[in-house]
Amino acid sequence: MKVSITSGKSEGPTRLNAFDNALIDAGIGDVNLIKVSSIIPANAQIVRLPPLETGSTVNCVLSHRISNSRGDLISAAIAVALSDNMGCVAENGGINKDPKIIREDAIFMVEYMMRKRGEKIKNLIVEEINHKVKECGAVVAALVYL
Amino acid sequence: MKVSITSGKSEGPTRLNAFDNALIDAGIGDVNLIKVSSIIPANAQIVRLPPLETGSTVNCVLSHRISNSRGDLISAAIAVALSDNMGCVAENGGINKDPKIIREDAIFMVEYMMRKRGEKIKNLIVEEINHKVKECGAVVAALVYL
Amino acid sequence: MKVSITSGKSEGPTRLNAFDNALIDAGIGDVNLIKVSSIIPANAQIVRLPPLETGSTVNCVLSHRISNSRGDLISAAIAVALSDNMGCVAENGGINKDPKIIREDAIFMVEYMMRKRGEKIKNLIVEEINHKVKECGAVVAALVYL
Numbered sequence: 001m002k003v004s005i006t007s008g009k010s011e012g013p014t015r016l017n018a019f020d021n022a023l024i025d026a027g028i029g030d031v032n033l034i035k036v037s038s039i040i041p042a043n044a045q046i047v048r049l050p051p052l053e054t055g056s057t058v059n060c061v062l063s064h065r066i067s068n069s070r071g072d073l074i075s076a077a078i079a080v081a082l083s084d085n086m087g088c089v090a091e092n093g094g095i096n097k098d099p100k101i102i103r104e105d106a107i108f109m110v111e112y113m114m115r116k117r118g119e120k121i122k123n124l125i126v127e128e129i130n131h132k133v134k135e136c137g138a139v140v141a142a143l144v145y146l
Numbered sequence: 147m148k149v150s151i152t153s154g155k156s157e158g159p160t161r162l163n164a165f166d167n168a169l170i171d172a173g174i175g176d177v178n179l180i181k182v183s184s185i186i187p188a189n190a191q192i193v194r195l196p197p198l199e200t201g202s203t204v205n206c207v208l209s210h211r212i213s214n215s216r217g218d219l220i221s222a223a224i225a226v227a228l229s230d231n232m233g234c235v236a237e238n239g240g241i242n243k244d245p246k247i248i249r250e251d252a253i254f255m256v257e258y259m260m261r262k263r264g265e266k267i268k269n270l271i272v273e274e275i276n277h278k279v280k281e282c283g284a285v286v287a288a289l290v291y292l
Numbered sequence: 293m294k295v296s297i298t299s300g301k302s303e304g305p306t307r308l309n310a311f312d313n314a315l316i317d318a319g320i321g322d323v324n325l326i327k328v329s330s331i332i333p334a335n336a337q338i339v340r341l342p343p344l345e346t347g348s349t350v351n352c353v354l355s356h357r358i359s360n361s362r363g364d365l366i367s368a369a370i371a372v373a374l375s376d377n378m379g380c381v382a383e384n385g386g387i388n389k390d391p392k393i394i395r396e397d398a399i400f401m402v403e404y405m406m407r408k409r410g411e412k413i414k415n416l417i418v419e420e421i422n423h424k425v426k427e428c429g430a431v432v433a434a435l436v437y438l
Contacts, residue, residue: 001347014251016236017258023183024262030232032182032205032291036324037315041347054232055147055187057205059324059349086322086346090308105306112309116316145324160397162382163404169329170408176378178328178351178437200378201293201333203351 001041003087004049005080007129007141015066018138022064026140027051031058036145040080040087046125049144059145063091068136075099076141077128079106083119089143099130147187149233150195151226153275153287161212164284168210172286173197177204182291184259186226186233192271195290205291209237214282221245222287223274225252229265235289245276293333295379296341297372299421299433307358310430314356318432319343323350328437330405332372332379338417341436351437355383360428367391368433369420371398375411381435391422 008026012018023029031052036059052058065074076093090109092102103126114121127141154172158164169175177198182205198204211220222239236255238248249272260267275285300318304310315321323344328351344350357366368385382401384394395418406413421431 013258014255016238016255017262020184020259021262030185030263032185034180034182034205034326036326036349038312039322039324039347041345044347053187055185055190057182059326092308109306109308112305113312116309116313117322159404160401162384162401163408166330166405167408176331176409178331180326180328180351199333201331201336203328 001044002047002146003040003044004047004144004146005125005127006049006144007127009129009131009139011134011137015068015136018136019066022138022140026142028142028144030054031056034059035062038089042085044087061089061091061143062140063093064138064140065093065095066138067095067133070133072096072133073130074133074137074139075102075130076139077102077106077126078141078143079110080125080143081110081114081121082123083114083121085119088113099128103128147190148193148292149186149190150193150290150292151271151273152195152290153273155275155277155285157280157283161214161282164282165212168284168286172288174288174290176200177202180205181208184235188231190233207235207237207289208286209239210284210286211239211241212284213241213279216279216281218242218279219276220279220283220285221248221276222285223248223252223272224287224289225256226271226289227256227260227267228269229260229267231265234259249274293336294339294438295332295336296339296436296438297417297419298341298436299419301421301423301431303426303429307360307428310428311358314430314432318434320434320436322346323348326351327354330381334377336379353381353383353435354432355385356430356432357385357387358430359387359425362425362427364388364425365422366425366429366431367394367422368431369394369398369418370433370435371402372417372435373402373406373413374415375406375413377411380405391420395420
């Protein structure tokens with residue numbers, strides 16, 4: 001199995017459109033996303049997000065925030081940890097929170113998930129995105145199952 | 147690929163049952179719905195909703211509202227726009243909002259989604275349903291992937 | 293088709309981790325859960341939850357509650373009713389509610405779902421779990437499609 005990690009941010013005229021634009025910015029705007037919980041099978045390879053077939057169905061772990069309050073700092077992050085046997089994903093995000101804390105908390109949570117399962121982390125990746133809202137903005141961070 | 151557009155409304159003794167009854171009214175009450183985001187592949191045909199196999203798994207874009215406040219006007223709408231290359235779906239809904247506005251906003255959003263992707267709309271369909279709550283009511287509007 | 297009914301509870305250092313730990317306690321922590329609505333096909337067998345392949349994708353009906361208020365009583369329940377032709381699942385849950393009421397309401401809702409469909413119940417199962425929160429706790433009750 002292959003997985004990709006991506007993120008995106010955008011403004012838009014409505015909350016729905018800001019979110020949709022952020023998905024486009026992340027390269028996952030033209031597919032049907034299905035949200036799944038957050039376990040990666042053994043021997044998954046992390047690859048660069050390929051072009052996805054329009055309208056295809058794609059499983060993902062998704063963190064997102066949307067705001068239409070000018071000046072809000074919106075953040076989304078996912079932390080991905082892989083061992084030899086499996087992987088875990090932790091989602092985090094916030095509005096007007098310190099991005100450093102959001103990142104650290106995502107790492108804390110995924111490290112705990114792996115420790116709880118007795119798994120030794122070989123590879124830890126954090127994808128984080130922040131955006132200062134102008135009119136209406138959205139951020140997304142996602143792990144995509146290919 | 148074939149897709150169907152449907153809607154339903156109902157009262158029920160609890161919020162869960164009102165929602166379930168509205169799904170039955172829409173013809174999608176006896177399947178396992180999986181919510182997906184809102185892109186339709188190229189060359190999709192819109193067909194009348196066929197009988198669905200009981201307990202089968204069905205992907206859908208779903209807009210719904212539930213209320214147990216007597217007198218509430220609850221509304222759900224989806225707008226579906228198709229080009230030669232793909233389609234987009236926008237969900238909208240509200241409680242005690244002007245149904246005309248809900249419909250217009252759904253159209254605005256899906257038109258924007260298509261414009262953003264450089265797609266020329268060949269076919270635009272809006273499914274809208276409204277219900278005045280007696281005791282506990284629900285409305286659903288859905289695009290179903292067959 | 294085979295289905296399993298399970299539940300779990302746990303504490304954890306964060307809401308995400310408490311929820312993840314409760315999924316592990318329920319035996320469904322190492323898979324990718326996809327939430328579906330709540331219809332079981334004809335002739336489904338209820339079996340003991342087998343070990344699931346790590347990272348596999350599993351459809352489920354899931355009820356859960358999470359709280360980080362010490363002393364909260366959190367409850368999750370699902371009621372499963374089977375006829376000769378199909379089955380229905382009702383989810384219920386609550387915080388600081390009488391577990392007896394949560395169980396009774398779940399049964400009421402699933403009985404109504406079956407009556408509404410003209411189905412005669414042959415088998416009714418309720419899975420219920422309660423937990424008194426120490427720091428941060430979660431409960432889950434689930435029907436898993438195998």
